[in-house]
Structures are given as structure tokens and as C-alpha cells.
Amino acid sequence: MSEKTVIVVLDGFGIGAMPDAGVLRPADVAADTCRHVLDHCRRILGRPLRLPTLGALGLGLVHPHPDLARHTERPVAVGRAALGYSGADTFAGHQTMMGADFSHVTVARLADHLPEVTSALTAAGHRVERLGHRPLLVADGTVLIHDNLEADPGINWNVTGRLDDLPFDRILAIARTVRSVAPVARVIAVGGHADGPLPAYVRDGDGGTHGLDTPATGLYRNGGLQVQHLGAPVDHTRQLPERAARAGVPVTLVGKAVDILTCDAAVRRPAVATADVLAHTEEAVRAPGTGLVVANVQETDLAGHQQDAREYGRVLEQVDAGLAVLVESIGRQGGRLVVTADHGNDPTIGHPNHTREYVPVLTYRPDGAGIELREDATTLADVGAATAEWLGLPPVT
Structure with missing residues (x-):
């Protein structure tokens, strides 16, 4: 049988x-x-x-x-x-x-952990800056580190990049560094083809979170989507x-x-x-x-x-x-x-x-x-x- x-x-x-x-x-x-x-x-x-x-x-x-x-x-x-x-x-x-x-x-907003994340990325050789006045980070001028707005606030963080700008393995490397200091359940590496520059799709979420409106970017519908979930x-x-x-x-x-x-x-x-x-x-x-x-x-x-x-x-x-x-x-x-x-x-x-x-x-x-x-x-x-x-x-x- x-x-x-x-x-x-x-x-x-x-x-x-x-x-x-x-x-x-x-x-x-x-x-x-x-x-x-x-x-x-x-x-x-x-x-x-x-x-x-x-x-x-x-x-x-x-x-x-x-x-x-x-x-x-x-x-x-x-x-x-x-x-x-x-x-x-x-x-x-x-x-x-x-x-x-x-x-x-553990539930945590990225805004409350910017120093630890910045230090870890800098130590790994990445250039890190904030995205304007919002508590989000940009690594190497193109990869966005942000709260995940598709789950309840503070459960997940995302590391998102456009595959037109860099390959997924580089997005994933940044995500692994973020995972090493993140207290949340999941850090999600996301790569794909967006309709435009990612900062154009940033918005405020619930519970004091700030992140990317990923569905609005076109990443889900434009083909070539790559995702890796890095769990606690x-x-x-x-x-x-x-x-x-x-x-x-x-x-x-x-x-x-x-x-x-x-x-x-x-x-x-x-x-x-x-x-x-x-x-x-x-x-x-x-x-x-x-x-x-x-x-x-x-x-x-x-x-x-x-x-x-x-x-x-x-x-x-x-x-x-x-x-x-x-x-x-x-x-x-x-x-x-x-x-x-x-x-x-x-x-x-x-x-x-x-x-x-x-x-x-x-x-x-x-x-x-x-x-x-x-x-x-x-x-x-x-x-x-x-x-x-x-x-x-x-x-x-």
C-alpha cells in the first residue's frame, strides 16, 4: 500500500x-x-x-x-x-x-531598532541611510528595509529590492544581516520588478509602522518575483x-x-x-x-x-x-x-x-x-x- x-x-x-x-x-x-x-x-x-x-x-x-x-x-x-x-x-x-x-x-517596529540594524549593516560593509523623515532604511542606495504592512504591525520586517537594480542574492545577503539582529518572527527578502522606484510606494501603516505598499508596486503581478522567508x-x-x-x-x-x-x-x-x-x-x-x-x-x-x-x-x-x-x-x-x-x-x-x-x-x-x-x-x-x-x-x- x-x-x-x-x-x-x-x-x-x-x-x-x-x-x-x-x-x-x-x-x-x-x-x-x-x-x-x-x-x-x-x-x-x-x-x-x-x-x-x-x-x-x-x-x-x-x-x-x-x-x-x-x-x-x-x-x-x-x-x-x-x-x-x-x-x-x-x-x-x-x-x-x-x-x-x-x-x-516578539512584536517590534523597525523604528524602535534602527541603531542596531544600521550598525549590523554597516559592519557588514553596506552603506546605510534613512529614507527622508521616515524611520525606514535604504541599503546600498537601492534596497529598502521596512516594516511589513501585509501582516499585523510589528510581526515581520521586509527587505525589498528591484531586480533591475541588483540580483536577488545581494538582497538576500542584506536580509540575512538584518535577520541577525531582528527580534521579530520573520524577515522577508523580496525581489522583483516594480512599476517604479520603491520610495514612491512607501506609506504609513497601522500601529506606528512604516513600509512599502508591496501590492501597489507591481512586484506581485509583474513576473520574476523572488521571496525568501528568514524566520526566528x-x-x-x-x-x-x-x-x-x-x-x-x-x-x-x-x-x-x-x-x-x-x-x-x-x-x-x-x-x-x-x-x-x-x-x-x-x-x-x-x-x-x-x-x-x-x-x-x-x-x-x-x-x-x-x-x-x-x-x-x-x-x-x-x-x-x-x-x-x-x-x-x-x-x-x-x-x-x-x-x-x-x-x-x-x-x-x-x-x-x-x-x-x-x-x-x-x-x-x-x-x-x-x-x-x-x-x-x-x-x-x-x-x-x-x-x-x-x-x-x-x-x-
Whole structure:
């Protein structure tokens, strides 16, 4: 039997605001990525989104909506999970899901750490200056160091450059130096092709942050985007991919999971395009033998950042078709398929930031008996813990 355990993370696919979602932005109490995308697409397309596989996996049971099936004949376990970490962030979400404790992530504005960052970059041989009156830094005359405005204030910093000005490896080198002194969960190196000079897209964010309006720059839509996530120190030996690999279970990381998760023994399949993510995931599932596959669909999140509900809906339909293939393969071979998310990213909420929402946890288990409705999980860590149990991994000591 060639059983696979597959976790597909739909980046930014929330199903309703958590109770504290409005603390930072009061309007976010109305966030509901799934509902608002479905409603918007029905209005502009004149039809509901075609999501039969997500319906069969039980999405409509955990998130009732007229356009989602309220029943399924699949043996599924369905529920929703709170995030289990502060804010709404991809890196913290995936680390939590895989077993790291990110409940006490340090939140910090770049403005409060300019001397340390400047000193580190200068010592590394870079020329550093402030960007006018704002508390942002420019390295080597072209690379912008700034607060990330797409997550909650102070969770991440970005190091952004135009590939027309310098290659990505130089942007990444600057980001690594910033990472060495940054107290935040993630420093993100970003390179791509912008519509104009980056300073033209700088704006003030929430909570006293200042940064680049990355969606407005064109970096996400102009092609050639390169991103690397440099996370805070994590004991990866306690996380699901490394634990599985050490137990002799082959591990495959697909899409953005390649950048976010660490497992030296894993087969790595980087991809941004949803079609490529789905193809790599299907290939890993069809390979002989047992295995763990963790895949991230990033284009849902990108559509949220661009506040493009129609594009979000298009990606969801593409994902649904790909999930149908995975369900068929796993149904034939045995194993588990988990579809979940890391946070919300409501494209109708009025800002390009992540939204703090519950996420679905939809588990297809061919050997299961009917439908199991689960209580809300308090943390995404439950996903990794359940997967470890299915794989028969020893408990973390």
C-alpha cells in the first residue's frame, strides 16, 4: 500500500473573524474571507463558484453558505481552528502548525531598532541611510528595509529590492544581516520588478509602522518575483517534517512551504503558480511508498493582498479541481488529506493586510466511518499533532 499523508495549506483562506480580530482594526470583526469571496464572485459572475471538492470535504459543514454543499458522502472529519499565535502571519502560522510554540512571538517596529540594524549593516560593509523623515532604511542606495504592512504591525520586517537594480542574492545577503539582529518572527527578502522606484510606494501603516505598499508596486503581478522567508530561531527537530524524516518517512515540501519550513532530508518543490503547486503535490502523492507531503497554495494569499476577490475565486476553483485529483489518488491508495489554512486574507475588507480568522480543518480519511464534526481547536498545532499520530511518530519529549 502506498499511503500518503498530505497537508494542503490554502494560504490566507479564513472562514470568519476570531473574537479578538477587531482589536487592531475594528472593521476586521466583519472579516470572512470565504463568505465574501463566494458572495462577490456570485455577483460578478452570475453563478456560484464551482467548488464541489471542497464541498465534498465538508467545507459547508464548518462554514455554512448557500453556495456550499451542506452534506457529503465522503468519510471526513471537519472543524475549524483558532490560530494559536499572535496576529495573522504565514510564517508563524506554518511554524505553529508544524509544532513550534509561537504564542509569544516578539512584536517590534523597525523604528524602535534602527541603531542596531544600521550598525549590523554597516559592519557588514553596506552603506546605510534613512529614507527622508521616515524611520525606514535604504541599503546600498537601492534596497529598502521596512516594516511589513501585509501582516499585523510589528510581526515581520521586509527587505525589498528591484531586480533591475541588483540580483536577488545581494538582497538576500542584506536580509540575512538584518535577520541577525531582528527580534521579530520573520524577515522577508523580496525581489522583483516594480512599476517604479520603491520610495514612491512607501506609506504609513497601522500601529506606528512604516513600509512599502508591496501590492501597489507591481512586484506581485509583474513576473520574476523572488521571496525568501528568514524566520526566528525554531527547534526544527520538534516539528512534524523533521520528526517524520527521522522516523524514516519520506517528506516532500511544495510551494511556499519550501521557503517556510526546514527539513534537510525533504524533497523540495518550490513553486508560486497554483498549477505548479498542484502538479508537484499530485506527483508526490503518486510516487510509490508512504510519505508526508506539505504543500502551500500561495496565490490565494496574493489575491487577498491585491484585494482582488474575483482572482481569489478563480484560484479557489483551480484548487478545487486539483483537490479532486488528490482525493481520487488518496481514496485509491489510502492515507489522509488535510485541507487547512494559516490565517485569513479577506480581499473585500478594505485593506491589503492579513485578517485574523478561524481556518477550516478538513480531513479526508478513506478508512473513516462517516462524518465527524469536531469542536473548535484552540491552535493550528492540533493539525501537526494529529498528523504525527496518524504517522505513528513518537511523542515529543
